[in-house]
């Protein structure tokens with residue numbers, strides 16, 4: 081990992097690096113945009129034919145192979161899964177379910193004046209597409225993380241797309257009760273869910289993580305289909321003064337192993353911790369080819385002049401995963417997808433079993449929102465109800481505002497009911 085001091089002689093270089101990191105999300109999308117646009121256009125025009133062409137090219141889909149993964153295939157996959165893994169999936173699903181239930185927005189009503197009721201009702205989306213990555217590793221955990229909150233929200237039609245689905249992913253689908261699962265991935269799967277094909281009906285919203293191609297495709301289709309957020313190649317920032325070097329290094333290596341494009345960063349004002357973590361990362365990543373590649377390409381350790389500067393830089397980067405030393409640190413955290421507190425909270429626990437979602441914003445979108453949640457699968461619709469008395473009470477204020485805006489029709493629509 082590159083060691084970068086934010087003061088002294090390397091101050092300018094550090095500032096330039098931070099700017100590059102800030103622009104990384106958009107720059108990465110731009111790199112793959114031409115090829116992704118071509119795939120999207122081909123699937124939009126060619127439907128199943130276009131989809132199959134790319135699924136065969138990138139993921140080895142056989143000619144004539146069914147796109148739909150049958151319930152029977154999922155059942156066989158579940159039966160072939162080792163009991164320990166079945167148990168792990170059940171624990172993960174239970175915790176994700178409980179967390180999503182707790183997060184579900186509530187319906188409520190208030191009375192701003194006598195005879196006036198305002199409130200909100202909560203309704204599920206009609207249909208969603210859950211993208212489950214399957215390029216480098218099968219991610220059954222992502223199937224549980226995307227499908228479960230959609231079910232808690234009450235979404236009627238839940239579609240899953242995953243390229244060359246592994247037995248473990250199909251087993252997770254069985255556990256979650258998935259009924260519409262297609263063995264397609266990449267930008268072509270995003271196109272199919274956004275535009276529809278003969279086999280795959282379009283959905284209202286696409287959620288889930290993926291590599292650069294998937295993330296760029298989601299961003300492009302977002303003008304005509306809802307999306308959750310860019311949840312692209314994994315990012316980790318550890319901001320620590322007192323952490324344990326071996327544990328910090330293990331988290332950096334773990335998240336770096338997702339993708340050569342993954343981003344792993346330590347921010348500290350402690351020169352000694354920086355050096356210890358650098359040495360531990362070198363050792364721990366020695367046999368992990370992908371982690372080694374991403375750490376060499378993007379990994380860096382910022383040594384800041386002060387603790388305050390370390391915190392400010394962390395919020396500027398708005399990372400997907402953030403680890404801090406202690407609960408007191410939560411006070412200064414403003415931007416992050418998910419926060420892990422203390423030496424005994426490996427980020428991998430959040431990836432699998434804690435319950436909060438592991439589908440998290442990348443590319444500094446942590447400035448705008450947290451991870452995927454049940455809120456992504458519902459609409460909060462406001463409601464307002466008046467009695468004649470209520471209208472007479474606050475109607476004149478609406479008339480005053482309407483007249484100030486010159487909207488005489490608005491004013492009259494209130495006045496006519498007050499007579």
Ligand SMILES: NC(=O)c1ccc[n+]([C@@H]2O[C@H](COP(=O)([O-])OP(=O)(O)OC[C@H]3O[C@@H](n4cnc5c(N)ncnc54)[C@H](O)[C@@H]3O)[C@@H](O)[C@H]2O)c1
Pocket residue numbers: 115138139212213214215216217222243264265266267268289290291292293294310311312313314338339342400438439440441442
């Ligand atoms: N941010 C999050 O919440 C989060 C969560 C889990 C995983 N991830 C990320 O998801 C990603 C998973 O990536 P993956 O590659 O393993 O699986 P993936 O399913 O995202 O991508 C595989 C697909 O990429 C497409 N593809 C590959 N090479 C291509 C090319 N040259 N041209 C066009 N399309 C091409 C193929 O269609 C293939 O189906 C990783 O980057 C990981 O870090 C992020």
Ligand SMILES: N[C@H](CO)Cc1c[nH]c[nH+]1
Pocket residue numbers: 219221222313314315335338400431438439440
């Ligand atoms: N760390 C990933 C999010 O960036 C999620 C994941 C799934 N499996 C293992 N990890």
Ligand SMILES: [Zn+2]
Pocket residue numbers: 334335338428431
């Ligand atoms: Zn992970």
